[in-house]
Amino acid sequence: MKRIQVGLVADPAAPAEIARRLIDLEPPGGEDRDAWDIEMVCEPFTMGSEDVDAAMARLRDHARQHEWDVVIGLTELPFRDVDDGRYLLAETDPLRRTAVLSLPALGGLRMQKRARLAVRALVAGMAESTQDEHSGPLPRFTSRWRLLVGMVLANRPWLLVPGLKSALVAALTTGAVATVNSTVWQLAGSLSWWRLLVAMLASISLVVAWLVVDGELWDRPDDMSAAARERSRLYNTSTLVTLTIGVLICYLALYVVNLVWALFVLDPAVMGGYLHVSLGYGDLFVLTWFVASAATVGGALGSGLESDEAIRAAAYSKREEERRNRLAQERS
Known part of the structure; x- marks a missing residue:
């Protein structure tokens, strides 16, 4: 042997x-x-x-x-x-x-x-x-x-949350204030479920788009060959899916925190008397849904987003670019 x-x-x-x-x-x-x-x-x-x-x-x-x-x-x-x-x-x-x-x-x-x-x-x-x-x-x-699944999981989209800490803080602040605003209650009550769903999807899409633009995460092919274009499509798809999952995690966290806050500080009967409508605790879930969507856009885009390691790591093309640079330095 x-x-x-x-x-x-x-x-x-x-x-x-x-x-x-x-x-x-x-x-x-x-x-x-x-x-x-x-x-x-x-x-x-x-x-x-x-x-x-x-x-x-x-x-x-x-x-x-x-x-x-x-x-x-x-x-x-x-x-x-x-x-x-x-x-x-x-x-x-x-x-x-x-x-x-x-x-x-x-x-x-x-x-x-x-x-x-x-x-x-x-x-x-x-x-x-x-x-x-x-x-x-x-x-x-x-x-x-x-x-593609392997690339997205390798990107670890849940680690995007630390890269959005300033945006999350701003969104939580926005949501806390909006929760006790009577106008927000009226808007939330006037929206049907499908409009609330569209608002949620639109808010997530806007933040994902802003992350791509602000972090310069969109990969462009090195040339016009079919192989280069396919590689860019794969990279960009994995980046978009990764960012969408990360932002969705942030959205759900924002929803839960705002819901706990609303249940703690608000009495639907008091707010209903002020607005001259009948409100119950079930309305708090609808209110929090609307607030989460509004706060996601207002807080995230208003505060600016960190283009730090957690966000850049969501793009395979950025990691490849860093490897190329390190490899070139080692060979020089």
Whole structure:
């Protein structure tokens, strides 16, 4: 039994964290298999600034430098097959024992477990002369929708909330004042449910649009090729979905806080007597719905939005741009 030197080259942040937990990875098949010694290197591994062949060549350079027998690249960026344009889960070069794995292509859920199974299959398939039946086949391609879900979850839209802290504070202040305003009560009571729904969707859409414009998050293709346009569409779709989920989380939080505030400070009977209408506690839910929509737009757009790391991280193109810059600095 010999020891096989395995190298993992991982993107910073989430891919590097996944790779660190793969250091103890063991080959399938038990004690009769060759042992693996795994080493991890963390560096920007952008696929957008170079094609797959150049990326594989970089991995082979790492293998020669570190004297690895097998090298696997782990990246959070999507990449496509140069021949048919389908999105790849993994690209392999069994002859040179080199492979690259796109983590979002795994689907975004149970990432550590799926990455572990995928890396084990890749290493086992390249370390042995034949594919081990215990390692299982690893599909080369993935669907666009599965990749998109993985990209959105990799963006972690719930972490957008800290990037909107000033907007949330302003919206909460606006909502607290609007809740006790008689005119707001009259407006909320005059709106049908579908108008309230349209107001909610419009407020969320306006904030998402402002985030894209203010943060310059819209990706434009480097050229007019079909591949470049498709990549921009994928990036922009993942950005819009990520921002929409993040803003929706903020909206729901704003609704809950305003509802608690309204239930604490307001007596519907008193407000109904002032407005000469019959009001109950059920009307507070309608009022809070309207206030949440108005406060989302007024508070967020009126206070300005932070273009900080939490917001920029929602765009794959921004992360790729940062990787390109770091990679260029390292090579200069």
